[in-house]
Amino acid sequence: MTARQVRFRYLTLLGLRWLPVGLLIPVFVLLALERGLGIAEIGSVVAIQGIVVLLLELPTGGFADAFGRRPVLLVAGLINLIALALFLVADSVLLLGLSYLLQGIYRALESGPLESWFVDQSLAADPDADIEAGLSQGGTVSSLAIAGTALISGGLVWLGPIGLGPLGELSALTVPVLVALVLSLAATVAVALLMTEERPAKGKAAFVTSLRGVPVAVVSALALARRSRVVLALISVEFLWSFGMVTFEQLMPVRLSEVTSMAGELTGPVSSAAWGAAAAGSALIPLLTRKLGARWTGFALRIGQGLAVAGMGLLAGPAGVIGAFLICYTVHGASNPVHAGLLHRQVDGEYRTSLLSLNSMVGQPGFALGSIVLTAVAAQAGTPAAIVTGAVVLAVAAPLYLVKARTGSSGMEFREQPSPGTSLSQAL
Numbered sequence: 156m157t158a159r160q161v162r163f164r165y166l167t168l169l170g171l172r173w174l175p176v177g178l179l180i181p182v183f184v185l186l187a188l189e190r191g192l193g194i195a196e197i198g199s200v201v202a203i204q205g206i207v208v209l210l211l212e213l214p215t216g217g218f219a220d221a222f223g224r225r226p227v228l229l230v231a232g233l234i235n236l237i238a239l240a241l242f243l244v245a246d247s248v249l250l251l252g253l254s255y256l257l258q259g260i261y262r263a264l265e266s267g268p269l270e271s272w273f274v275d276q277s278l279a280a281d282p283d284a285d286i287e288a289g290l291s292q293g294g295t296v297s298s299l300a301i302a303g304t305a306l307i308s309g310g311l312v313w314l315g316p317i318g319l320g321p322l323g324e325l326s327a328l329t330v331p332v333l334v335a336l337v338l339s340l341a342a343t344v345a346v347a348l349l350m351t352e353e354r355p356a357k358g359k360a361a362f363v364t365s366l367r368g369v370p371v372a373v374v375s376a377l378a379l380a381r382r383s384r385v386v387l388a389l390i391s392v393e394f395l396w397s398f399g400m401v402t403f404e405q406l407m408p409v410r411l412s413e414v415t416s417m418a419g420e421l422t423g424p425v426s427s428a429a430w431g432a433a434a435a436g437s438a439l440i441p442l443l444t445r446k447l448g449a450r451w452t453g454f455a456l457r458i459g460q461g462l463a464v465a466g467m468g469l470l471a472g473p474a475g476v477i478g479a480f481l482i483c484y485t486v487h488g489a490s491n492p493v494h495a496g497l498l499h500r501q502v503d504g505e506y507r508t509s510l511l512s513l514n515s516m517v518g519q520p521g522f523a524l525g526s527i528v529l530t531a532v533a534a535q536a537g538t539p540a541a542i543v544t545g546a547v548v549l550a551v552a553a554p555l556y557l558v559k560a561r562t563g564s565s566g567m568e569f570r571e572q573p574s575p576g577t578s579l580s581q582a583l
Contacts, residue, residue, distance in 0.1 A: 156351070158281040162289045164349045165273035166296050171342035172269070173297040175239075175335035177304030180426070182312065183242075186328040190246045200252040205519055207259025208266075212516035215263040219512075224268035225352045231264035232343030239336040243329060267511035272350060274499050286499060287444055290492035294437030298488050302430035304338075307331075386501050386510070388558035390517050392457070392494065395552035397521030401529045402464050402545035403483050407476075410538050415473040425477055432481045433488025440492050453493045453556035460486040461550030468542030497556070 156164075187196075219227040238257035245251040270290070277284040308331040315327045325333065381387070411421065443452045463486060466479030498514055525545065533541035 158277045158284040161276040169293050170296045170300045173300040174304050175338045177301035178308045178331040178335040181308045182328045200255050204255045204259040208263045209519040211263035212512045219268040224272040225350045228346050235261040266515045287496040288441045290495050291440035294492045295434040298430045298434035302427045305427045388555040390514050392552045392555045394517045394521040397518035398525035399545040399549035401525035402542045429484035432485040436485035436489035450556050454553045456490045457553035461546045464546035468539040
């Protein structure tokens, strides 16, 4: 395949992966409430997903590097289908918790393999391939996919329940889940058809070798973070970034309700518009990186997002809060491909997914800590104070993008990997 063909397949698979998410975002809490669960119960089961992802993120990244990205994504797709099927009928804390546990396994498995496949295949086809442009387009595609299906989800709910003959009636809030299940099946089939990967070794011996390669891949990612100050700086950005994300993912609806009585009616359309803004921001990245370079672009975006979030907390009236929120999401969409591109440049393909999983893993405790700290600040000092606190944390991460490698002109500070016989203590 040429680099262009690889990019087309990557963008197609990425768009299909995120279409179901847009359908679920507007309804998952409302559907659980409709089925008799309380807010506290919903919060508890949702936390299960984060805990599972935190525990499995790095090991599953090692599985992807050891067994192959395609088979891991296919297994992830099957688990996701089971999770969504459970969610369709979940009417108790136990069933909903099981659905979210499976969702956590799915999220851990699918975090990184497709992106790693795209980078490796692109560089194999053309060593000078512009992977940042592809990642930028990926951010645009995923954001547009979520924005579009979020609107469709609202339309499906508006159409009302549908009859299933002898099976009874499907409630209006359940219809988007059923459509998401169908789209997820299509996405899994697309992975099987479009994602090609050369892994010549097969059979039992190859399976055992791959299994032994999992801890090596995990150790390699940890060793890279320890020995490379560039990688350590980048995953530190991810931690602080995730901490600050609480401001616009959890506190924004609260802040909006403080400045307008129509927060409930506005939240859905504003969220869809925000994902559209994220797509626009992602599309601007090739221009920005050509002008400023990736590191300075990352620096400027972190400062810009901090200022936008501060605006959410300080500006009065719905227009000011919503405007700042949309600017925040524009910067958020632009930041993702820049951060991913910088991270990809620090590692060779064999352990690429493990490093992406390590980066994703540190985001889980970052978001959890932010949720605890910032909601406590909001309770004691008010929502604006909590939002401004998160804005400061976002801006503090900016200088970390300017950290340089100790040696070498390529920017690759540490490229060697532990051999299969390397122990954990030797590698770390």
